Amino acid sequence: MSDDLLIAKLSHGFDHLDADGDGRLTERDHVLMGQSVARSLGHPAGSAQEERIVGAYVAIWRELHLPHLPTGAVAMGRADFLASTASLADDPAAAEATVGALGRAFLAVADADGNGQVDADEFFAFQHGHFPQLRRSDADTAFAHLDRDGDGALSPEEFVTAIIEYWTSRDPDAPGNWWTGSPQGDPDQTTL
Incomplete structure (x- = not known):
């Protein structure tokens, strides 16, 4: 299959991961x-909850991204991010080890009530922290695609699988393509 969909998703993701907009991914x-996610989930600045969430994100940087950079590097540009992340599409074990770990870390943040699953409200609040222009209607549509068993909540498996599929799948029909609200990776259609 073509890499066009995958690269579009990765590029869209990079644009939002690059929170300060300088073209580089950093700590x-x-x-x-x-x-941003802590605020979206309703936690005040400086709170213990915000500190826990920020700590989870910094751990993602230090454990997932930083080890793959050259010694002494403190940033990853778009091209390196796209190349390294796209390579996971051909290595399911590496995708599970890296993106799966990211998904489990995100799950611990998104599951605001601690019941072991993510409901539609939690999903929207979590995603809105990453994608501030994401409309509730688009998040609900995405959630319906990601909720594979239709029980109204994302189980840990559904949540993590969606993240792995978003960041690694070339399959245009993969439910995980809906992770950010748009299966095409085109933010203009559903998130802006």
């Missing part, structure tokens, strides 16, 4: 993302 971006 600072992860701090800003953590703060």
Whole structure:
């Protein structure tokens, strides 16, 4: 299959992961993302909840991204991000080890009530922290695609699988393509 869909999704994701908009992914971006998600989930600035969420995002930077950078590097540009992340599409074990770990870390943040699953309200609040222009109607449509068993909640498996599919799948029919609200990775249609 063509890499066009995958690259479009990765590029869209990079645009939002690059929280300060400088064209590079850094630890600072992860701090800003953590703060944004904490606010979206209703946690006040400086609160223990915000600190926990920011800590989770900084851990993602330090454990997932930083080890793959050259010694001494403190940033990852778009081209390197696209190339390294796209390579996971051909290595399911590496995708599970890296993006799956990211998904489990995100699950711990998104599951605001701690019941072990993510409902539609939690999904929207979590995603809105990453994608501030995401409309509730688009998040609800995405949620319906990601909720594979239709029980009204994303189980840990559904949540993590959606993230892995978003970041690694070339399959245009993969439910995980809906992770950010748009299966085409085109933010103009559903998120802006």
